[in-house]
Amino acid sequence: MEYTIQKLGQLAGVSTRTLRYYDEIDILKPARINSSGYRIYGKAEVDRLQQILFYKELDLPLHQIKEIITSQSFSPAEALREHREKLLNKREQLDRLILNVEQTIAANEGRITMKDKEKFEGFKKQMVEENEQKFGKEIRDKYGDQVVDQSNKKVLNMTQSEHDKATQLAEKIHTVLAEAFKTGDPAGDSAQEAAELHKEWLMLYWHEYSKEAHANLAQMYVDDERFTAYYDKDQPGTAAFLRDAIHIYTDYK
Amino acid sequence: MEYTIQKLGQLAGVSTRTLRYYDEIDILKPARINSSGYRIYGKAEVDRLQQILFYKELDLPLHQIKEIITSQSFSPAEALREHREKLLNKREQLDRLILNVEQTIAANEGRITMKDKEKFEGFKKQMVEENEQKFGKEIRDKYGDQVVDQSNKKVLNMTQSEHDKATQLAEKIHTVLAEAFKTGDPAGDSAQEAAELHKEWLMLYWHEYSKEAHANLAQMYVDDERFTAYYDKDQPGTAAFLRDAIHIYTDYK
């Protein structure tokens, strides 16, 4: 199959200018030039263009791409494996970024707090601070995507009235919880009322309720400092107290 | 919390040059200038930089970003929701690209064939040819990630000797299958031998075997033209014949 410059451009989704530029910098030459001086591309050029675009997707500069695919030690098969690796990396980074956005939304709604540093998780391309970057992932691994995702997903589709209700409930939890915290008894009436209210509040975000998930989430409030900071901001120890109350409420262990 | 230009740069993973440029083009001004002329950034600037980087991740030019975040009708909360949407879109596209790479690898190894057009699926950003773009996804939805992923994943980590063995087995399947096809009986000895060999071959790619997955894959060979083309290339109808043989072999239905 032979292609003119425009045909190839449409096939691959690039402009004719781009193809001429690639010709100019000797990274993709046409298979031949016809009698009128038109550039004609063949099968090999199609594959080569595909290779180029793969590398471009990884943000490699063209001169490096040129080096790579013109080097005689270049193995297309191996290169593809590496591509795949790097794309999977990129997807992980994108996932971090999505997590970041979701957390920023949550932070804006007062469901968690965020440190300045955390605001930029997912932007950094390098693997510096690998620990830090894995933060979100660890939470997910430990408590399951279910907990993190569900609460994020539903809130993003809430109506205004639902949202107002949630805010009101959250405030009520706060006052009842503060009252209960003074008694120091997580099994007491007010603490159990807080746990009950917390369940109600949770139902605005979750589709299904399970005691186990509720208890897990309570533990997460203690383990994840961003949640802890939110609950502890008036009285340190409140997050742990809420966890205890919920664990009693849910008969956990 | 206050930051000097370098501190903010490290926090956000951008260069000081970038921050000075953002100052220059009035997209991100420091909170104040100290007595020595140093740029000092505060909390509001941190948040604004985060917004800018979100938009940059979506490849918006800076002047547009400026317009957006300086417009008084700009709602950060809504913007975040939109961000999330677009990032999810981007991830879908990335998934298509990964699928593309995996298919290219498979094509190179002769497990499927690929048309020129398909070589560029996933590069095109627009939603033209929506049907075509969903192709890979549909296969996944229909047969489950398990079937597609497992066969892709393991082959990418195969050693040379494993790979040689796979190639030999594939050839043997081909000859036995061609022989069986002549008899026309998918329940016959040679057809069942082909099915058995196909299972052996499969075990080089899969971690676990189940009759159901095997039967499903066989049906996919018929439904997905790329596989069909591979099996039918010598004798049309071979893919369907293999499916029948495997369905008998696995007692499917």
Added chain:
DNA sequence: TCTACACCTTTACGCCACGTGAAGGTCAAT
């Protein structure tokens, strides 16, 4: 056969988002 129109060509200037000096001032520690 003329004309329209969609192609193709080369040449050349422009642009964005910085990178990379150069030349010099500031700050904290030694």
Added chain:
DNA sequence: ATTGACCTTCACGTGGCGTAAAGGTGTAGA
């Protein structure tokens, strides 16, 4: 008092094209 890590402005360079401008080519229809 010196070092060295900061900061400043000014200014030129660059990558990967976009976008005319000016002209040649191919073919379908009047």
